[in-house]
Amino acid sequence: MIKAVIFDLDGTLLDRDRSLEAFIDEQHSRLADHLQHIPKDQFAKRFIELDAKGYVWKDRVYQQLIEEFEIKGTDWETLLEDYVTNFHAHCIPFPNLISMLENLAEKSIRLGIITNGRGQFQLDNILALGIKDYFEEILISGWEGVSKPDPAIFQKALARLDVSSDEAVYVGDHPQNDIQAAQAIGMKAIWKKDPDWNCMDADGEIDDLNEIGRLVGQFKTQELKAQLQSKKLYDKK
Known part of the structure; x- marks a missing residue:
């Protein structure tokens, strides 16, 4: 029985896909001082690709994003901490x-x-x-x-x-x-x-x-x- x-x-x-999209959108806007040179849709698309449905931890994702988009004024550790701290607020x-x-x-x-x-x-x-x-x-x-x-x-x-x-x-x-x-x-x-x-x-x-x-x-x-x-x-x- x-x-x-x-x-x-x-x-x-x-619904992790929608939750991640909501987080990325908010992070891009909130950290505009560092990310505004990257079109939001381009940033989101590449983040989702690197994330591989959550099977790649975000330390590697942010390291790759910083390199590819030449992000200045912050580092991957700071971006990762932001993810860890704020993702839950976007859970759907x-x-x-x-x-x-x-x-x-x-x-x-x-x-x-x-x-x-x-x-x-x-x-x-x-x-x-x-x-x-x-x-x-x-x-x-x-x-x-x-x-x-x-x-x-x-x-x-x-x-x-x-x-x-x-x-x-x-x-x-x-x-x-x-x-x-x-x-x-x-x-x-x-x-x-x-x-x-x-x-x-x-x-x-x-x-x-x-x-x-x-x-x-x-x-x-x-x-x-x-x-x-x-x-x-x-x-x-």
Whole structure:
């Protein structure tokens, strides 16, 4: 029986693409003394390219931007600190985030998060979304010392939620780090569709977060049918 749903953060609960665009726009305006010689759309386009959907930390991004755009009067450390300090103020959730979490909570589903990233940075983003109190356990790779797709971080989450792998569902947007990694330890996995990736092996896929409750219900029904079928076969012996 499904007892827990565990979520990825970026690209799943947090609309990171829109959040990053909002931050870049505001940073370019706020630091105009150093960045005004760069057209905003050009600065944003190159930032997003270098960021690689968050898989490149911003120290390297800002070092490259300073070199390419010949940014003067500041350094990459200052720009990075500005990012770390201010990104959370631009966090944008995907639609129906709160209603989805409340729906699962009302069904007594235990909720958790597993996210890769820097500890306080990711926690600040979770707090900015106003969702921290919905989750019994939040595992951030920077604090756990292990990151997805390592099975150890998934096993930690299951242990802390006191559920087995076949009692839990993982929801994420990355085919390898989320879907395949969760399935590898026996969890069901729901893919939050992302146009930049293909994922053919998920147990379910969604466009909208509100679809998660329906899929969890389907998993429970499938499990119940399998149990009944197994009992019938046993009784015939």
